[in-house]
Amino acid sequence: MNYAKNILETIGNTPLVQLNHIVKDLPCKVFAKVEYFNPGHSCKDRMALQMVEDAEADGRLKPGGTIIEGTSGNTGMGLALAAIVKGYKLICVITDKQSKEKMDILRAVGAKVVVCPTDVEPEDPRSYYSVSKRLAEETPNSWYVNQYDNPSNTKANYLQTGPEIWNQTDGKVTHFIVGVGTGGTISGIGKYLKEQNPDVKIWGVDTYGSVFKKYHETGIFDENEVYSYVTEGIGEDILPKNVDFSIIDHFTKVTDKDAAVYCRKLALEEGLFVGMSSGSAIKGLLQMKGELKPDDVVVVLFHDSGSRYIGKIFNDDWMRERGYLEDEVVTAADLIKNHIDKPLVTVRTEELVSHALERIRKYKISQIPVIDKDGFAGSVEDSDLFAAYMVDANIAEKPIREVMGKPYPVVNRKTKVAEVSKLITKENNAVLVDLENGKFHIITKYDIINSIK
Known part of the structure; x- marks a missing residue:
């Protein structure tokens, strides 16, 4: 009979799949090393098992012990599989930017999940680095994995993934590209491939808000480059020991939006249902088009499965809220389609300024059209009312007609966005759009900015 003695024996030997449409x-030819075929659905299964077995071998992890690790989710899943089979407890410390699916999956496989804030410094006691270390110090018979600095992370990819790629390409691979997080994947695979052929190019994909690219190019750790980003699993605000910069030939950065958009493209154009970091990897490769020749053989590693991002990348509302969904915005009606159901807030010429102020506060708006019996007669804005108040503290009891400005321009619903944009100036902050049947809506600077892709 041909069978695995436990789930851990199914790790590795993931397929190499040719990409056809997106590239x-x-x-040249481009192949994807599809790591979601691992039992935990990510490349992290490899290094998680290697780290556990090495810790068992040298006594750091003892029978009945507790494994503790800070993770973006995938390493936690790999550790969970090892913990289940080998009889350990597991505590995963995760940041609040990670998808709900990742947290739910970790709990489903028996891990205790501790959630920490994302937007804090690594040294902050609330960070997932600090919390992981503290829990390891406080928990009896525990082992802190520290995948960032644990050499077994790189070792697993040197012993497994690198040889697989070399053998699957029959030694013809010329370029390897992957998103960089802890560094174990790119360093282990890159070391092996360069030992077989020093001319193989190793390209790393970084994200905006991470320090890797600039540090690789200049040797400067620039704290100004550190800020919050959406992409999960790649980029860092620290320099993990597993990132061997001497092995990496070049870094390219990919935006959160491009990572999300290209993640969805991989599903639609190649049938590969992968995570956001894979979107970063393929977009990073496309950005390097000018460096490639017809005889090159490129391997790009896809880290994990899209099943962990259903509520984010593959959710239209989530994508639209962040401006990632590439809805075509052509006309004035397109600019307001996300809030067209809201009524147009107006004020009459004979109402008091206090009434306008009340509506500005209630609806959290800045511009209000003024109407009279004949239609639109003027406009009032929060900045103008503030300026008027500085001159006359009793302005609130005056009628609107005494402080109102010119009426906003009116366009029809089919007016092109470019024409609408020309009407937004320093002197005019809004445009009214005629939706027909006596209904109007307002277009503001925010709507124009939100349409920029």
Whole structure:
């Protein structure tokens, strides 16, 4: 009989799949190393098991012990599989930017999940680095994994993934590209491939808000480059020991939006249902088009499964809220379609300024059209009312007609966005759109800015 003695024996030997559509503009063949075929659905299964077995071998992890690790989710899943089979407890410390699916999956496989804030410094006692270390110090018979600095992370990819890629390409691979987080994947695979052929190029994909690219190019750790980003699993605000910068030939950065958009493209164009970091990886490769030749053989590693991002990347509302969904915005009606159901807030010429102020506060708006019996007669804005108040503290009891400005321009619903944009100036902050049947809506600077892709 041909069978695995436990789930851990199914780790590795993931397929190499040729990409056809999304890379059609590249001059060479491109293959994806699809790591969601691992039992925990990510490349992290490899290093998680290696780290556990090495810790068992040298006594750091003892029978009945508790494994503790800070993780973006995938390493936690790999550790959970090892813990289940080998009889350990597991505590996963995770940041609040990680998808709900990742947290639910970790709990489903028996891990205790501790959630920490994302937007804090690594040294902050609330950070997931600090909390992981503290829990390891406080928990009897525990082992802190520390995947960032644990050499077994790189070792697993040197012993497994690197040889697999070399053998699957029959030694013809010329370029390897992957998103960089802890560094174990790119460093282990890159070391092995360069030992087989020193001419193989190793390219790392970084994200905006991470320090890797600039540090690689200049040797400067620039804290100004550190800020919050959405992409999970790649980029860092620290320099993990597993990132061997001497092995990496080049870094390219990919935006959160491009990572999300290209993640969805991989599903639609290649049938590969992968996570956001894979979107970063393929977009990073496309950005390097000018460096590729017809005879090159490129391997790009796809880290994990899209099943962990259903509520985020594959949710239209989540994508639209962040401006990632590439809805075509052509006309004035397109600019307001996300809030067209809201009524147009107006004020009459004979109402008091206090009434306008009340509506500005209630509806959290800045511009209000003024109407009279004949239609639109003027406009009032929060900034103008503030300026008027500085001159006359009793302004609130005056009628609107005494402080109102010019009426906003009116366009029809089919007016092109470019024409609407020309009407937004320093002197005019809004445009009214005629939706027909006596209904109007307001277009503001925010709507124009929100349409920029």
